[in-house]
Amino acid sequence: MEAQNKKMEETTKLNPNTPTGHVGAHDDFDWSVDKRNVSSYNKSDRESYDKIYEETFKQVSDNEMVVGTIVGLTKTDAVINIGYKSDGLISLNEFRDLPNVKAGDEIEVLIVQKEDKNGHLILSRKLARQQRAWEKIVELFKSGEIITGHVTSKTKGGLIVDLFGMETFLPGSQIDVNPVTDYDQFVNETMEFKVVKINETIQNAVVSHKAIIESDREAQRAEIISKLEKGQILEGTIKNVTDFGAFIDLGGVDGLLYITDISWGRVNQPSEVLHNGQKLNVVVLDFDEDKKRISLGLKQLNPHPWDNLPESFAEGVKVKGKVVNIEDYGAFIEIEPGIEGLVHVSEISWSNQPINAKEFFKMGDEYEAMIVSIDKEERKMSLSIKKMTQDPWDQIESKFSVGSQHKGIVKNITPYGVFVELESGIGGMIHISDLSWVKRFNHPSEFTKVGESLDVIVLSVEQETRKLSLGHKQIEEDPWNTFETVFPIGSIHDGVMVRKEEKGGIIQLQYGLEAFAPTRHLRKQDEKMIGLDETNQFMILEFDRNERRILVSHTKVWEQVIEEEKEAARKEAGIEVENTKKAVKNIQSKVEKATLGDIGALADLKRKMEGKE
Numbered sequence: 001m002e003a004q005n006k007k008m009e010e011t012t013k014l015n016p017n018t019p020t021g022h023v024g025a026h027d028d029f030d031w032s033v034d035k036r037n038v039s040s041y042n043k044s045d046r047e048s049y050d051k052i053y054e055e056t057f058k059q060v061s062d063n064e065m066v067v068g069t070i071v072g073l074t075k076t077d078a079v080i081n082i083g084y085k086s087d088g089l090i091s092l093n094e095f096r097d098l099p100n101v102k103a104g105d106e107i108e109v110l111i112v113q114k115e116d117k118n119g120h121l122i123l124s125r126k127l128a129r130q131q132r133a134w135e136k137i138v139e140l141f142k143s144g145e146i147i148t149g150h151v152t153s154k155t156k157g158g159l160i161v162d163l164f165g166m167e168t169f170l171p172g173s174q175i176d177v178n179p180v181t182d183y184d185q186f187v188n189e190t191m192e193f194k195v196v197k198i199n200e201t202i203q204n205a206v207v208s209h210k211a212i213i214e215s216d217r218e219a220q221r222a223e224i225i226s227k228l229e230k231g232q233i234l235e236g237t238i239k240n241v242t243d244f245g246a247f248i249d250l251g252g253v254d255g256l257l258y259i260t261d262i263s264w265g266r267v268n269q270p271s272e273v274l275h276n277g278q279k280l281n282v283v284v285l286d287f288d289e290d291k292k293r294i295s296l297g298l299k300q301l302n303p304h305p306w307d308n309l310p311e312s313f314a315e316g317v318k319v320k321g322k323v324v325n326i327e328d329y330g331a332f333i334e335i336e337p338g339i340e341g342l343v344h345v346s347e348i349s350w351s352n353q354p355i356n357a358k359e360f361f362k363m364g365d366e367y368e369a370m371i372v373s374i375d376k377e378e379r380k381m382s383l384s385i386k387k388m389t390q391d392p393w394d395q396i397e398s399k400f401s402v403g404s405q406h407k408g409i410v411k412n413i414t415p416y417g418v419f420v421e422l423e424s425g426i427g428g429m430i431h432i433s434d435l436s437w438v439k440r441f442n443h444p445s446e447f448t449k450v451g452e453s454l455d456v457i458v459l460s461v462e463q464e465t466r467k468l469s470l471g472h473k474q475i476e477e478d479p480w481n482t483f484e485t486v487f488p489i490g491s492i493h494d495g496v497m498v499r500k501e502e503k504g505g506i507i508q509l510q511y512g513l514e515a516f517a518p519t520r521h522l523r524k525q526d527e528k529m530i531g532l533d534e535t536n537q538f539m540i541l542e543f544d545r546n547e548r549r550i551l552v553s554h555t556k557v558w559e560q561v562i563e564e565e566k567e568a569a570r571k572e573a574g575i576e577v578e579n580t581k582k583a584v585k586n587i588q589s590k591v592e593k594a595t596l597g598d599i600g601a602l603a604d605l606k607r608k609m610e611g612k613e
Contacts, residue, residue, distance in 0.1 A: 060084055060114050065128055070105045080109060080123055088123035095125065097165070108132065126165070130203075133164030137205050141195040146212060149193050154183045161193060161207055168195075174208035177217075220252030225287060228294065232284045233301070238276055246274050248282060248296060255294035257282060264299045264338025266324040268363075305338035306379045313339075313381075315371050318388070322366045331361040333369060333383060341381035343369060350386050350393060350425030350466075353411060392425045393466055400426065400458050400468065405475065410452045418444045420454055420470055428468025430456060437473045437480065437548075438513045480545045483513060487540050487550065492557055495538045497522070497530050505530065507538055507552055514550075515540075521553035530554060 060066060060082065068088070072079035077089040078101065090109065095101045110128040114121055140147055149161040151170070158171040170193070172180055194215075197206035236248035236255065245258040259270050267273060282296040313319070313335075321333040321341070330344040348355050369383035392399075400406065400422065408420035411427060418435070421427040435447045448454060460469040487493065487509070495515065499506040504518040517538065522530045530536055539560070542551035 060111055062111055062113055064111045065108060065131060066111060067106055068109050068123065070101065070103050070107065072103055073101075080107070082109065082111075082121075082123070084114065084121060086119070086121050088121035090123050090125050129165040133166035134203050134205075136164050137166065137168070137195055138198060138200070141198050141205070144194065146192050146194055148190060149207065151186050151189050151191065154187055159183055159186055161191075163193070163195075163205070163207070166203075166205075168193075168205040168207045170207050170209065174206075174210045177210055177213050217252050224250060224253045225294070228284055228287050230284055230286060233281055234284065234296075235279065235281055236296070238274055238278045238280070241271050241274050241276060243269065246270050248280075250294070253294065255282070255284075255287075255296040257296045257298055261285065261295075261297040261299055264302070264305050265334060265336075266332075266340070268324075299338075304379075305336060306376060309339065309376055313371065313374060315373060317371045318368060319371060319383070320366060320368050323361050323363055326358050326361050326363065328357060330357050333367055335381075339381070341369065341371065341383040343367070343383045343385055347372065347382070347384035347386055350389075350391055351421070351427050353419050353421070353427050386425065389425075392423065393463060396426070396463055396468075397461055400461065402458050402461060405455065405457050407453060407455055408470075410448050410450050410454055413444050413448070413450060415443060418448060418454070420456055422456075422468075426468070428456070428458070428470040430454075430470045430472055434459070434471040434473055437476065437478060438511065440514060479511065480548060483511070484543060484545050486510070487513070487543055489540050489543055491540050492537050493540070493552075494535060495552065496535050497532055500532060509538070509550075509552075515552040516550070517552050517554065521555045523555045525558040 066082050068080040068082040070078050071081045071087065073092075077091055078095065080088045080090055082088065088109070092101075098105075107125055108128045109123040109125050110131060112122040112124050112127065116122055139145075147163060149163045149168070151159050152162050152167070153160045155169070158169055159175070161168045161170045172183060174196070175183075175186065191209050192212055193207040193209055194211045195205055196208045196211055198204070234250050234255075236250045238246050239249045239254060240247045243259075245256055245262070247254050248257055257274075259267055262270060262273060280298065281301060282298055283300045284294065285297045285300065286295040287293065319335045319341070321335040323331050324334045324340065325332040330342050330347075332340045332342055334340050343361075345355050345357050348357070348360055367385060368388055369385050370387045372382040372384045372387070374381045406422050408422045408427070410418055411421045412419040415432075417432050418430045419427055420430060430444075432441055432444050435441060435444065439447075441447050454472060455475055456470040456472055457474045458468060459471045459474065462468075493509050495507040495509045497505045497517070498508045498514070501516075504516055505522055507515045507517050509515055515538070517530075519529075521541075524530060524536075536554050537557045538552040538554050539556040540550065541553050541556065542549070544550070
C-alpha cells in the first residue's frame with residue numbers, strides 16, 4: 001500500500017495536471033531516459049542543446065515585417081517560410097492582386113503572432129501591405145508628390161480610393177475645381193491624387209484630385225501673367241456670368257470683365273449680352289502679379305461713340321432714345337449706344353411745381369427730346385422734353401385771366417395749400433384760407449385729395465415768376481354778410497360740438513358755419529361739460545365778419561333762463577302790490593267818515609299789504 005502511494009506521488013510530480021487517483025498509461029514514463037541506449041542528458045546539457053536548436057532559426061518578434069518564401073500552395077492557403085522553426089499559413093484571399101502567385105515567390109509579411117496558443121505562426125500579407133502603404137502615404141504627404149490611385153467605391157460625401165492597397169477618402173469637394181454631383185462616374189477610374197491630410201493615430205488619410213488641377217493651373221497662371229501686357233488682346237471663354245460682370249478663362253487663368261467694360265452703352269444685366277461658354281476677344285486693361293488679378297475690357301476693342309459723334313447732333317435738334325438711368329435730379333436717355341443725354345427735372349415740364357424724376361420716368365421708356373447743349377470734349381449732352389412744345393406761359397394772361405373760372409386736378413397737397421394743375425405745364429396754388437368761407441382746416445387734406453377734380457378761380461397771375469394764385473371759395477359769394485343778420489349777438493341757435501381744442505370746443509351751427517365756445521361756456525346746468533357730437537343750444541356772444549369769427553356760449557343760455565324767471569317773479573309781485581294800493585284809495589274816496597267796522601277792514605288790508613311787501 002505504501003509502495004502504491006509512493007508511485008502515485010511520483011506520477012503526480014511528473015504530470016501535475018493528472019487528477020489525484022487517476023494514473024495514465026504512460027504517466028510513469030521518464031522522458032529523460034533513452035530506453036533504447038539506456039542513456040540520459042543532464043540538465044546543463046539539455047539547456048545547451050536547446051539553445052543550439054533555437055539559434056538555428058531566425059529570431060523574430062510580433063508585429064515585425066519580414067520577407068518570406070512561398071513554399072507551398074493549397075486550395076485555400078499559401079505556406080510561407082520565413083526561416084522560423086515553423087511555417088505560417090496565409091489565406092489566398094490576400095493574394096487577389098497577384099493572380100499568378102506560385103511557389104518560390106518572395107513576399108513581405110507581418111508577423112501577427114509568432115506562436116499562438118496552438119503553437120502556430122500567424123502571418124498576414126494584407127497587414128504588411130497596409131503598413132508599407134501607410135509609410136508611403138506619410139512620405140507622400142510630407143513630400144507633396146503626386147500618386148496614382150484607383151477609385152473603388154462611393155461613400156457618403158465622397159469616394160474611396162485605393163493607394164498601395166490601403167483605403168483613403170476623397171471628399172466630393174476635392175474631386176474637381178468645378179462642383180461635382182454625380183460621384184458614380186468616377187468609380188473604377190484610375191486618377192492622380194495628392195495626400196492632403198493624415199491622421200497617424202488611426203492611420204487615416206484624405207486625398208485630393210482638385211489640388212493637382214489647381215497646382216497645374218497655378219503654374220499656367222504664373223506663366224500667362226508673366227507674359228501679359230496692358231492693351232494685349234486675348235481670346236477667352238466665358239466661365240461664369242454674374243450680376244457685376246463675367247469671369248473669362250484665358251487658357252488656365254481667369255480674368256474679370258466688369259459690367260462697365262462690356263459695352264459703351266449701358267448694360268443693366270451682363271446676362272443680357274453674355275452667356276456661359278461664349279468665346280470672345282478681350283483686351284487686358286490691368287493686372288496685378290502679386291494678387292494675380294486680371295482686369296479685362298470688351299468695349300475697348302471699339303472706338304468710343306463720342307469720338308465718332310454724327311454732325312447731325314447739335315443744339316436745337318430733336319432726338320429720340322430710351323431711359324437707361326434715373327436719378328433724383330433727372331433721367332439719362334440713351335440716344336445711341338454709348339451716347340447719353342441728361343433730362344434735368346427743370347426740363348421736364350413748363351410748370352414751376354417740383355417734379356419727382358423717379359415718379360415721372362420709367363426705365364426703358366422712350367422719349368423725344370431736344371438737344372439743349374452738347375460738349376463733345378466732356379462727352380456731355382443736356383436734353384429737354386418741355387421744349388418740344390410751346391411755352392404755355394407765353395399766352396397765360398389771355399388764357400387764364402384774373403377772375404376766370406376753370407376746372408383742375410389736385411396734384412400736390414402741402415400744409416399751407418393745394419397745387420392744382422389746369423393743363424400740362426400750367427398750375428397754381430390755392431392757399432388753405434381760400435378753400436372755404438365757413439370752415440377752418442388744420443390741413444388741406446381735410447378738404448380734398450390728390451387726383452380729385454376741383455373748380456377754381458384765378459386770383460392773380462405773375463408771368464415773370466410763373467405763378468398763379470387760385471381760389472376755390474371765391475366761386476360763391478361771401479356768405480358772411482348774410483350770416484351777420486342770421487346770427488345776431490344774443491340770438492340762440494342749435495349747435496353740435498364737432499371738435500375739442502385746448503381752450504374750448506368748435507361748434508357747428510347752421511349752414512356749416514363753425515363757432516368757438518371757450519371751456520367755461522361749455523358748462524351745462526347740471527355742472528357737467530358738453531361732450532363731442534352732443535347737440536345743445538348756444539347763444540351768440542360775438543360775431544366778427546372781418547375776422548370770420550363767431551363766439552358762442554351754452555352756459556349763457558341756461559343762465560339767462562334762470563335770470564328771466566327771477567325777473568318775471570319780481571314783476572308779478574310788483575303788480576299785485578300796485579293793485580292793492582289802488583283798491584285802498586278807492587275805498588277811502590267813497591267813505592266820508594270811517595266806522596269801527598271800516599277801520600277794522602282797513603287794518604286787515606294794511607296787514608295784508610305789509611305781508612306782501
